[in-house]
Amino acid sequence: MKYSGWPEANELVVGRIDEIEDFGVFVDLLEYEDKRGLCHISEVASGWIKNVRDHVNVDQRVVAKVLDVDEESQQIDLSLKDVNDHQRTEKIQEWKNEQKADNWMELAFGEDIDDETYTVVANALLAEFPTLYDAFEDAAIHGEEAIADVDLDESDITAIVETARENVSVPYVEVTGYVDLECPSSAGVDVIKEALQAAEGNGEVPEEVDLEVTYVGAPEYRIEVQAPDYKTAESQLEASADRAIAVVRDHDGVAEFHRERREDDE
Known part of the structure; x- marks a missing residue:
């Protein structure tokens, strides 16, 4: 599930390049609903850039740093050059993990889970864990004990634990x-x-x-x-x-x- 809000300045975001212009590239933010950012040519790569297309391609998945957000003008300024290899790898893995967690939520509560129910369950888990992925991983390892303090019904906790133990590959x-x-x-x-x-x-x-x-x-x-x-x-x-x-x-x-x-x- 995508976030309905706005990213924050200095946040790393995963996106897909959907348009390339001479002055920069437009990036569809994959973690946010209907949000698109602009990476100016000066922020695409270090050094002088003659042709933006020598550095990026349409449909390329990228990790960008949010430079500024102006909600009133609906503008998000991004930088690709300010993200190092380690940050890029780590962010992509985090994004993939959250996609898995999103799938596990559907397995636990049904593909037709409504946004309100999803939000209630997700917020309850995120009150105790850094990410949904962490919550499912801990549930796979420790069972109901891991999420006993989460503010959810017993049936919801059971569904999460059963799904986690059937689908989460625990690193040992x-x-x-x-x-x-x-x-x-x-x-x-x-x-x-x-x-x-x-x-x-x-x-x-x-x-x-x-x-x-x-x-x-x-x-x-x-x-x-x-x-x-x-x-x-x-x-x-x-x-x-x-x-x-x-x-x-x-x-x-x-x-x-x-x-x-x-x-x-x-």
């Missing part, structure tokens, strides 16, 4: 660490088994986290964690190692956590 990161576990007592084998069960979480690892403990070579064990972000992954890795170490040390054993595999085991 992986971290690895190692624990050395030794227990010389007569019950040492059972202690190590208990420590490994503790490392695996005893069923208490969050649903969005995949944690696996594997044997490398006595006394070393590998802990691999997959999670939606590095902060979560690192905290779960450390917690897993701490649980295993605590069990072994409680039985007067020796335990140590390290990030790299021991050279002797290579």
Whole structure:
């Protein structure tokens, strides 16, 4: 869904060049309803420009910076040269993400969702999340807990979570660490088994986290964690190692956590 208002000065916008003149180019703003901006020839590219058409093409998708907005005269001044490659890539990805979120809204509430309902749901989500995409992504990872504080009916929350889990591809990161576990007592084998069960979480690892403990070579064990972000992954890795170490040390054993595999085991 497109915004009905106006962009703000210094905002980056996604547009499509729909007309080229000798003095500049007209850009259809893809994020706004019925809004068109003008990029003067001096703002198309750095340096002297002999022919605008050497730099842009009709129907080309561009990212522009809003220089000025005059609502009274219905004029939006744009710059293409003031957008660097990083900003361009980031803005295009953000725009694509919001297109996906727009599609997910239709999947959750029906293709014939009216503007009023869309606006109510979107505003409720945006009160808690930076973007609609972020809201759906978090719902896919954490379920109803992620949007429990959103001011929506339970049925709406359920629809969002079900749609998110069926359609959102969640990015995962992986971290690895190692624990050395030794227990010389007569019950040492059972202690190590208990420590490994503790490392695996005893069923208490969050649903969005995949944690696996594997044997490398006595006394070393590998802990691999997959999670939606590095902060979560690192905290779960450390917690897993701490649980295993605590069990072994409680039985007067020796335990140590390290990030790299021991050279002797290579």
